[in-house]
Amino acid sequence: MTRQELLENIRRKHSFLCVGLDTDIKKIPAHILSDADPIFAFNKAIIDATADLCIAYKPNLAFYESIGTDGWTAFEKTVKYIKENYPDQFIIADAKRGDIGNTSQMYARTFFEHIGVDAVTVAPYMGEDSVKPFLGYDGKWVILLALTSNKGSFDFQLTEDKDGEKLFEKVIRVSQTWAGDDSMMYVVGATQGERFADIRRVAPTSFLLVPGVGAQGGSLADVAKYGMTPDCGLIVNSSRAIIYASSGTDFAEAATKAATAVQNEMEQILKTAAII
C-alpha cells in the first residue's frame, strides 16, 4: 500500500486506528475454544466487528508463534482473510526482526512475498544491512523501532552521545538516509507524549506507529497534539482495550463499541486539524 493510499483511507474512514491482534489463546472467550481453529475464529470475528472503524491490523507474531505451527497457520489465515475481505486494510506483521543481511533477506521474503503483509516492524540495533533487505519492495514498509512504550526503553534508547543526541534520535536520523517517508515509519510509544515534539524535529513527515494508547496508559489527545502532521502522519494502535473489551459471548459487539469510541475521538481530532 502506498503512502497516498494510506492517507486516503484515513480521510475516507475518519480514523487512524490500528487494531492489534495480540490474540492469546488463554484470553479468548471460552465458547470459541471448541472451534477447530479458535485463534482464527476469534480474529475473524474481531476483524468483521472493527474493519469499518480502523485502517490497519497488527498481528503480533509472538502470540502466534507461542503455540507453534497451529499459530503460524492461524496467522497466515488471518492475513489472507483480511486481504480477501478488506483489501483497504494496511497489515503490519509486528515481528521486531533484524538480523545479518542474508537472514533479514529470508525474513523479508517470508513476510512480503510468502505471507504478503504491507509492513514489518524491525529492530534497529544491527544497523543498515539488517534493515535494507526489507526495503525495495514496491508498496511495502519497514516500521523501525525508535522509542518504545515500555519501561525498558529508558535503558538504552535515551542514552545521549557526546553531542547530546539520544540513541532513538540517532536511529531516526541515520535511518532516513536508507529510505524515504514512503517506505519507512517509526514505532514511537504513546506513554511518552512529550517526546513526540523531539521526534517530529528529526522525522517531520514520517508516519509514526504509536502503541501504548489504552491498556498501556498513553493519551490519544497528547499523541495528536505533539505528533500529528498536516496530513495526519499517525497510526495509533490499540490491542487489549479493543479485542478483550469483553470476555463473554458479546466480545465482538464489545470490540465494535470500544473501537467506535476511539474512532469517534480520532474523527474529532482529524476535524479539528482540518484534515477531513
Place this chain on the structure above:
Amino acid sequence: MTRQELLENIRRKHSFLCVGLDTDIKKIPAHILSDADPIFAFNKAIIDATADLCIAYKPNLAFYESIGTDGWTAFEKTVKYIKENYPDQFIIADAKRGDIGNTSQMYARTFFEHIGVDAVTVAPYMGEDSVKPFLGYDGKWVILLALTSNKGSFDFQLTEDKDGEKLFEKVIRVSQTWAGDDSMMYVVGATQGERFADIRRVAPTSFLLVPGVGAQGGSLADVAKYGMTPDCGLIVNSSRAIIYASSGTDFAEAATKAATAVQNEMEQILKTAAII
C-alpha cells in the same frame, strides 16, 4: 544446561564449536529435496555427521520461518532429534527476539517450555523488561546481542556516550545487573577480533557466543587470543562453512571434515591454554 555442564562438555569433547543450522531450502543438495521433510532430513544428516565434534547447535529461526508452517515443523523436529539423540548438546534458538514484557513472556514460553531449547538470542534495544521474561528458567540462557559481526554494527553499537562508553559496552554492563554469568551470555562478532579485549573488560567471565568465523571472515586464533577466559568462556559458531561444505551427495562427509578441521584447531587452542 548449567554453566558447569557446558564447561565439562567443552573439556570432554575438546571443542567449543557451535554448528549453525542455517538451513536454506535453496542450498541443500538436490538429492534430498525428494524427502518428505527435506529441511529436517538435511539437519539430521548434518547433526549425525558433526555431533562428536561440537558442543552446540544453533538453528536460525529466519531460515525456518521463511517457508511457513513446514519450517516450524522442521525446526521443532530438529530440536527434538537433538534432545533425544545428543542430550549433551546445547541448543540455541537464534531468534533475536525482544518485545514488551507480556510479549517477551510469550516468546520465552514458546522457546523454553514448548520447544525446550537451552538458550535464545535476544535483542537489547527495548531494555530490561523485554529481556527479563527470558530469565528465571532453571538452566536456560539469554544470549544478548552486544557487538554483531555485520557491517551495520557500526551504525549504532559503537556510538559513544558522554563518558566515552560505547553502546555495546553499556548493553553488557547494564545487563549484568539483570542476570549473572550462569544465565546470560553475549553475542560478539568475530570479525572484530581486537574488540574482544574491550568486551573482556566489561564481561570478564561471561560466555561469549561468537559468530563470524568462517564465511564471514573472522579468525579463530584472534578470537581465542583476545576473548578466551581461564575456563574457555567461548562458543564459536560456524554455519555455512560446515553445513554447505559440499553441495553433492557427500555433504555429510564434507561437513564432518570441515567441522573436524575447526575442532582440531580448537583442541590445540585449549591445550595451549591448559584448559585440557
